[in-house]
Amino acid sequence: MRFNGHFREVTLEVVPFRNSPAERVFLVLFRAAHGIVEESKHRGRERTSAALRQREAQQLRQELGQTRKSLQTIIEDQEATNEELKSANEEIQSSNEELQSTNEELETAKEELQSTNEELTTLNEELQNRNAELGQVNNDLNNLLGSFNMPIVMLSNDLTIRRFTPLAQKLFNLIPSDVGRRISDINPNIALPDLRELVTEVIDSLNAKEIEVQDKEGHWYSLRVRPYRTAENKIDGAVVVLVDIGEVRQGLEELLEMVPEPMLLLNGDLRVNKCNTAFLHVFKTEAEATEDKSIFKLGSGQWNVPALRSLLESVLPKNQHVEDFEVDYNFPERGRCAFVVNARRLYHHSKGTHYVLVLFREKKV
Numbered sequence: 001m002r003f004n005g006h007f008r009e010v011t012l013e014v015v016p017f018r019n020s021p022a023e024r025v026f027l028v029l030f031r032a033a034h035g036i037v038e039e040s041k042h043r044g045r046e047r048t049s050a051a052l053r054q055r056e057a058q059q060l061r062q063e064l065g066q067t068r069k070s071l072q073t074i075i076e077d078q079e080a081t082n083e084e085l086k087s088a089n090e091e092i093q094s095s096n097e098e099l100q101s102t103n104e105e106l107e108t109a110k111e112e113l114q115s116t117n118e119e120l121t122t123l124n125e126e127l128q129n130r131n132a133e134l135g136q137v138n139n140d141l142n143n144l145l146g147s148f149n150m151p152i153v154m155l156s157n158d159l160t161i162r163r164f165t166p167l168a169q170k171l172f173n174l175i176p177s178d179v180g181r182r183i184s185d186i187n188p189n190i191a192l193p194d195l196r197e198l199v200t201e202v203i204d205s206l207n208a209k210e211i212e213v214q215d216k217e218g219h220w221y222s223l224r225v226r227p228y229r230t231a232e233n234k235i236d237g238a239v240v241v242l243v244d245i246g247e248v249r250q251g252l253e254e255l256l257e258m259v260p261e262p263m264l265l266l267n268g269d270l271r272v273n274k275c276n277t278a279f280l281h282v283f284k285t286e287a288e289a290t291e292d293k294s295i296f297k298l299g300s301g302q303w304n305v306p307a308l309r310s311l312l313e314s315v316l317p318k319n320q321h322v323e324d325f326e327v328d329y330n331f332p333e334r335g336r337c338a339f340v341v342n343a344r345r346l347y348h349h350s351k352g353t354h355y356v357l358v359l360f361r362e363k364k365v
Contacts, residue, residue, distance in 0.1 A: 192223070203227060
């Protein structure tokens, strides 16, 4: 600063004051530097300029140092950021490869799903066709069973009811909801004391069984139990059939009583089904001791002759009849007597009944 023709170095300091919110006041302080500058104006200006340049240079050096430090920090941060970006880029590339692999797997899975869907569509069409066929077969079977004028009950291996015809409802005392119930839990209108054992025996032995039974009204039926065979020739239960033999049996019983000579009516297994009055009178026996017994166990076993047994068991089913077979035996009731035995096999095709008529004619000695 120029003062009294000389230049002096002063330090200028400005201090702000606030008297009120709307007015600002400044305190300006002038402090003398190191003495009076005695040099000329021009030289003083040069010194002042040099000092200013020196201070500016020093300030610039300080700012440059700070800038270098800041730049170094920025570079380090940038390098760390670059490393992080590089790592992130590698992770992104790895994720991209995984996504590509996943996409390929999804494409493969999509193709497999499409193939599976096509197979399911084909399978569904086949199932629909089979359902239609099964529905048709079921309708045919229901109509077939409904058209049978015969009581039929189909049983499973565990003796549960599978199907039955309308006529079986009355005789076996069945209702539609009985399908799935065990036949042993049903109270039929027919005397069947050993039906469970009979069906079990047929399933185990694979041999058909036939017995004669009566309903509560006195009508006679032929109860036939046969194994239930599947298409694979496996046994999957049994079929129970009732055949009305009332007329046949009544006719045979009337025929027995019309014959004056001893006569027996045998079942297919050669058990006595019925005997006439002449047989009871001649051999002095009772109906209870004769009927429902094997012919070879009657009396004292007089008919258990090997030749007669062979004829009845082997020859009779083939030749249909046995003529004039002689039996000579010492009967306990009558002493020694000789009888001529004639037998004939009777088979009713429409009923399926199988009987054997045996006539005993005493031979005069």
